Amino acid sequence: MAANYWDSTQAIYWTFTKAELAELRNQIQENNQQIHTKFPLPDRRLMNIYMQQNLIKLGRRLTARQQALATAQIYIKRFYLRVEMRRTNPFLIMATAVYLACKMEEAPSHIRLVLNEAARQFPEMGVSDMSRIGECEFALISTLSSRLIVHHPYRSLNELAPLFGLSNEEQTFAHNVINDSYNTDLSLLYPPHVIAITAIFLALVIRPAGQPSGLQNYASSSSHASSPLPSPGAHQISPPSGGGPSGAAVSAASAQQALSGGMAGFKAAGPKLGKLVDWLAESKVDMAAIVDATQELVSLYELWEQQYNERTCKEAITKFMAGMKP
Amino acid sequence: MGPPSAATGKNAAAVQPAAAGAVKRTAKQAFEEDPSTPPLVKMTSAPYAPQRHINDHYDIVGFISSGTYGRVYKAVSKRPTTTSQPTQQTAIIKHPTTGKPIEAFAIKKFKPDKEGELQYTGISQSAIREMALCTELSHPALIHLVEIILESKCIFMVFEYAEHDLLQIIHHHSLLNRTPIPASTLRSCTHQLLSGLLYLHRNWVIHRDLKPANIMVTSSGAIKIGDLGLARLFHKPLHALFSGDKVVVTIWYRAPELLLGSRHYTPAIDLWAVGCIFAEMLSLRPIFKGEEAKQDSKKAVPFQRNQMGKIGEILGLPTKSQWPLLPAMPEASNLQSVALHNPAVNRAAGLEKWYRNIVASNNYATASASANAPSTRGPPPDSALDLLKQLLTYDPLKRISAEQALQHKYFVGESGQEKVGWNCFEGLESKYPARKVSTETNEIGTGSLPGTKRSGLPDDGLRSGVGGVGGKR
Structure with missing residues (x-):
């Protein structure tokens, strides 16, 4: 299990x-x-973004660790594969998922603290009784069939980064891509190492190391480093030269093009990318999965840039919560 | 400590579910207590409803043991009745590693943390760990989790039932004219225990509470490590292990690095516990039977001087030459005070002397007398002493690992080719008494018993010779 x-x-x-x-x-x-x-x-991905951003805010209040928040996000995704969201209180589900994930990641927060901070973060939750989180925890665990141990791509990233000689900057970038991947279905589709390799690939393709503007970009994003999860990837993935809102899309398109055009061209793109390509060719990693994961991420960033609106998501939730009240 | 199960003899063993009749009902009632509890969540929607009901699938035979977490019951699959619908009939549950049907179950019932009125207060870290790890892990030497049912504010973990545990077996031998545990049983038990432990360690799990009461033995002689309530993953922990649980491992089995306040301990702590268990199976009493210094305030974890002294009485106190990192241990400065309180540590005779004395007093059959069945009647080979020395090595970095221990001469022999059987009772003539399963009203207690506070339970004072999944001392 944990090892395998x-x-x-x-x-x-x-x-x-x-x-x-x-x-x-x-x-x-x-x-x-x-x-x-x-x-x-x-x-769904926009809803995921909304939930992730709110989990981050709740996580900051609880000084929760990033991995616990990632675990919470997985619990929520799995839960809503079995339960209709409109029949739930998503704020309560978020609070409970964080509470449970912190325990699972061996950094527990007291249930009262979680309730108080969640009530402050989500006034719409409408819950003031600790037992409601306890009750929801039962429902969550039951729905997830007690399968609570989650394998994240972060570990694979940390293992593979030295292999490909990733700079700190590139590794941080890949790390942020992994954070963003929780807003897609990737964690329900592919093993964690596939997502990690995809993130490394994107880090190397979209952000060639050593560009001054890239470093600047990194400096601005690393100011968030103390927070559990960095700000949305849409901003970080903007290529150093891109600047505008179309930046992510442009470089994303190039990544996609490169993938569909075959890997060979990348060998010329730089020694790190060359090494990755050679390694991929020799390893038994599912290339189709990596191509698909890349496309999923690219299209996530496009959607994020063009359509994400926090208020719309929130209103959609409060609407069904009000409408479903017995 | 209360009487071990062996003292109750055949009466306890003879209790059959069918024969229990009226009293059985009270055990069941206790199990089902508080039928007025509302359904899991009073929301109108289906998703919150529990997916399975414990009483649709299991019949409670009786009560096994209790601890801080709750209680353990023995159960069997629900027999189809005329009234039940065909779809509700319980399918035969098979064991994943043996493929054999599981005939009996040990159901561990957790209660909410708080006493008094039942309400959801959040599931304890320990229960969460045990639920998650048992769901994920599977090995012949680990107790098999059949399912978990969350219902009416209670958590029911349904395990395969094991008829014995090591504590019960040790007691049995210490009572009946103090006969030693047969060398073949000792060897098979230890081998199986180590193979289960190797599986745990390979999966980055430290058990952290190995002791005879937590090691189950089935009637066919298979060892099953139980109670993963303290177990946890140690792969790249987010916090130092120490910061999570200040105190781990029952005091008699606690490794010296833990006694000396190590913050970043390793799987080696489990191997020390195996050494203690191995020694206990030889001598039929805990090898280092210290007294636990209780925590006076919530913050300070006291130095366990008495326990360190008990270890020192046999092994001598650790030295820097044995254990180079010893001075770096947070409590290393306290070692000097151990000798002041317990001068015997300066006259320690060593593990070899201890071992020879035990083997001599155990009255194993001599080579000639045991010619018929040398492996079950004679003394253990000298390689047992060497394994014990390597398990009870002070320096955790030098202590033998589970993987190395399984390759030890004691198991593989001089040729390196010997095999160890998976039935620790093989070749034995007598059977061990069955686990005590109580169906009597007064031992079940009233329906309102919280089952969470040690002092609040009448049966908690008993040493868990009655065992059970995770029976606590």
């Missing part, structure tokens, strides 16, 4: 094909068609 991802409950029970994911979600939708029509929600 392939024997883990994550690999066995919580990794799906895209078709399986779609089927699970269709099933939920079919069972809840009426409220789906009545309470439309923004794109």
